[in-house]
Amino acid sequence: MHMERNPAQTTASQPSRALVKRRRISGLLQDYQLYLLMLLPILYFIIFKYVPMYGVAIAFKDFNIFQGILGSEWVGxxxxxxxxxxxxxxxxxxxxxxxxxxxxxxxxxxxxxxxxxxxxxxxxxxxxxxxxxxxxxxxxxxxxxxxxxxxxxxxxxxxxxxxxxxxxxxxxxxxxxxxxxxxxxxxxxxxxxxxxxxxxxxxxxxxxxxxxxxxxxxxxxxxxxxxxxxxxxxxxxxxxxxxxxxxxxxxxxxxxxxxxxxxxxxxxxxxxxxxxxxxxxxxxxxxxxxxxxxxxxxxxxxxxxxxxxxxxxxxxxxxxx
The missing domain is CATH 1.10.3720.10 (MetI-like)
Structure with missing residues (x-):
């Protein structure tokens, strides 16, 4: 005989959002040394790999070193x-x-x-x-x-x-x-x-x-x-x-x-x-x-x-x- 599950029981059996959030924060605090170690390579890639991508715009401009990238004329x-x-x-x-x-x-x-x-x-x-x-x-x-x-x-x-x-x-x-x-x-x-x-x-x-x-x-x-x-x-x-x-x-x-x-x-x-x-x-x-x-x-x-x-x-x- 099929028994329908009570919605209240289903909700109670699942962890609340607050509990999930606390578990994530606890995991971060527990392994904070690993995340700090990851911070340096992440910063390296952001600073030296992603930020310089802005300079790609020079390929589409008549770049003038005194006017800068934004001030230079767009030439497609x-x-x-x-x-x-x-x-x-x-x-x-x-x-x-x-x-x-x-x-x-x-x-x-x-x-x-x-x-x-x-x-x-x-x-x-x-x-x-x-x-x-x-x-x-x-x-x-x-x-x-x-x-x-x-x-x-x-x-x-x-x-x-x-x-x-x-x-x-x-x-x-x-x-x-x-x-x-x-x-x-x-x-x-x-x-x-x-x-x-x-x-x-x-x-x-x-x-x-x-x-x-x-x-x-x-x-x-x-x-x-x-x-x-x-x-x-x-x-x-x-x-x-x-x-x-x-x-x-x-x-x-x-x-x-x-x-x-x-x-x-x-x-x-x-x-x-x-x-x-x-x-x-x-x-x-x-x-x-x-x-x-x-x-x-x-x-x-x-x-x-x-x-x-x-x-x-x-x-x-x-x-x-």
Whole structure:
């Protein structure tokens, strides 16, 4: 027999709004240290990531530094038309895509391979020493790295070319030939970032169930088979997430690396979006053009992130959202 519930009983059984509010306040007070710790990164993102978005309006104005953003004349898409009409625009976009795609092809797999190799080491002290040595280049300024590169690969007086000359061969134009410069650029980037990039993958490797390796030992699997069938599938989701994030920066390139390593003889490849924005915005005071380039760069990066995330989910991966 169906019995109807008394509305008064239903109301009484449910916690009152005042009680729910008290519970929330109690939860906040109980974990106030965690919320205080979260306050600093939240303030960082608000101050340095969201507040500067107001400056995007410069891309749509004839910006005058004395009149400010609000006082400058609105010109709509004229800055973008002027930007796209520049012959240098297509050169810097091409160079940025080229260098980033080469970095994606060579620099992205490097920390994965390095992390797997470190994970296979069994001597604890050697493993820790190797990790420390591999992490160090990440903390060296690109200005210092640029100086080291010139000392190593300079056409006259460089350590490598001195060795080549002592063997009876002619100097190799590492820094003045475009193709050689790209190889030096890529190699330096791998050396600087590969060790630091292993941290995430080493952390992911610790989450793989050790019983899988023990079972593979019973089956007689060698190291290569363990890596292929256990290690790589175990960190596949991490690799996919990192790849999506890397694709999101396909149009974003650091300023220091191409600026320090570039020279007038290789500007056909060394002139990228970041150096173009620096020269147009700071050296030539074309703030509106530089902002328009930055906004274009951000929109293309957003498209790449959404596209890569969608493709990853189509293949059954988790993605980043």
């Amino acid at each position: 898409l004229d800055n973008f038309r002027q930007l796209f009409a520049m012959s240098q625009f297509y050169q810097v976009v091409r160079n940025t895509l080229l260098l980033n795609l080469l970095d994606l092809a060579f620099s992205f797999p490097a920390p994965i391979i390095l992390a797997i190799l470190l994970n296979e080491l069994r001597v604890a002290w050697f493993k820790k020493a190797a990790q420390t040595i591999l992490y160090l280049p990440h903390f060296i300024s690109w200005v210092i790295i640029g100086g080291l590169v010139y000392q190593m690969f300079s056409n006259t007086g460089g350590l490598v070319n001195n060795l080549v000359n002592s063997l009876g061969f002619e100097s190799i134009p590492f820094l003045t030939d475009k193709n050689n410069w790209v190889l030096v650029y890529l190699g330096t980037g791998i050396w600087q970032s590969a060790g630091w990039g292993t941290i995430i993958y080493l952390a992911a490797l610790t989450g793989i169930n050790k019983e899988l390796y023990e079972a593979s030992d019973v089956d007689g699997a060698g190291r290569l088979k363990k890596i292929w069938h256990i290690t790589l599938p175990g960190i596949r989701s991490t690799i996919v997430v990192m790849l999506i994030m890397q694709l999101g920066h396909i149009m974003t390139i650091g300023f220091e690396r191409p600026f320090v390593m570039g020279n007038p003889l290789v500007m056909d490849y060394a002139e990228v979006i970041s150096t173009f924005v620096y020269k147009a915005g700071l050296q030539s005071a074309q703030f509106s053009i530089a902002t328009a380039m930055g906004l274009f760069q951000a929109l293309v990066g957003l498209v790449f992130v959404i596209g890569a995330n969608t493709i990853a989910k189509r293949f059954g991966e988790q993605g980043i959202w």
